[in-house]
Amino acid sequence: MLAAAAAAGLGLADDADGDAVETDARPAAASREVRALARPTTTLAPTTTTTTAPPPPPTTTTTTAPPPPPPTTTTTAPPEPEVTVSAGGGIVCPVAGSVSFVDSWGAARSGGRTHKGTDMMAASGTPTVAPVSGTVEHRTSSLGGLSWYLHGDDGDTYYGTHLSSFANQGAGWVAAGTVIGHVGQSGNAGTPHLHFEHHPGGGSPVNPYPLVAAAC
Ligand SMILES: [Zn+2]
Numbered sequence: 001m002l003a004a005a006a007a008a009g010l011g012l013a014d015d016a017d018g019d020a021v022e023t024d025a026r027p028a029a030a031s032r033e034v035r036a037l038a039r040p041t042t043t044l045a046p047t048t049t050t051t052t053a054p055p056p057p058p059t060t061t062t063t064t065a066p067p068p069p070p071p072t073t074t075t076t077a078p079p080e081p082e083v084t085v086s087a088g089g090g091i092v093c094p095v096a097g098s099v100s101f102v103d104s105w106g107a108a109r110s111g112g113r114t115h116k117g118t119d120m121m122a123a124s125g126t127p128t129v130a131p132v133s134g135t136v137e138h139r140t141s142s143l144g145g146l147s148w149y150l151h152g153d154d155g156d157t158y159y160g161t162h163l164s165s166f167a168n169q170g171a172g173w174v175a176a177g178t179v180i181g182h183v184g185q186s187g188n189a190g191t192p193h194l195h196f197e198h199h200p201g202g203g204s205p206v207n208p209y210p211l212v213a214a215a216c
Pocket residue numbers: 115117118119194195196
């Protein structure tokens with residue numbers, strides 16, 4: 001019978017782990033703290049010097065609204081007059097710097113030649129410029145040395161030589177005043193100068209002295 005009861009399978013009763021509410025009621029401590037008697041403290045009255053500064057006078061800031069800006073009058077400056085060099089007009093001095101020259105047109109030169117231009121004396125390296133607007137061409141020859149030809153828009157050809165160096169080589173068209181070379185003594189020049197010629201219409205040279213005398 002017992003065995004049968006065991007076989008019936010009495011399930012193991014899980015121990016209910018209920019939270020035990022422990023009341024930790026502790027008896028009040030009987031010990032009595034005997035407080036030391038408070039020492040009488042002698043409080044010295046602090047001497048407070050109260051300096052009462054008078055309140056600063058209120059500063060009245062008067063904000064005056066700025067006056068409205070005056071109506072802007074747009075003044076358009078007249079356009080700068082363009083330096084146009086027409087045929088028969090003036091030229092830009094071909095030497096941009098200190099220069100001196102005389103009228104030496106027709107003066108005797110080596111090999112029975114006569115002088116066909118104006119020798120413009122200037123320090124080596126002084127810029128030489130296009131006397132008028134036009135197409136610039138640079139050449140080198142044994143006699144003239146380094147030269148420029150300026151085929152002007154005015155139809156005339158201007159020639160400068162004995163340069164020490166070119167400037168704006170291959171530039172094609174240049175405005176009047178454009179640096180196209182520098183004064184030197186290449187070729188048959190004895191001293192640094194720009195030999196300058198003027199060929200009206202690209203033809204035979206004429207005395208350029210009046211032109212440069214007026215321009216330089
Ligand atoms: Zn010359």
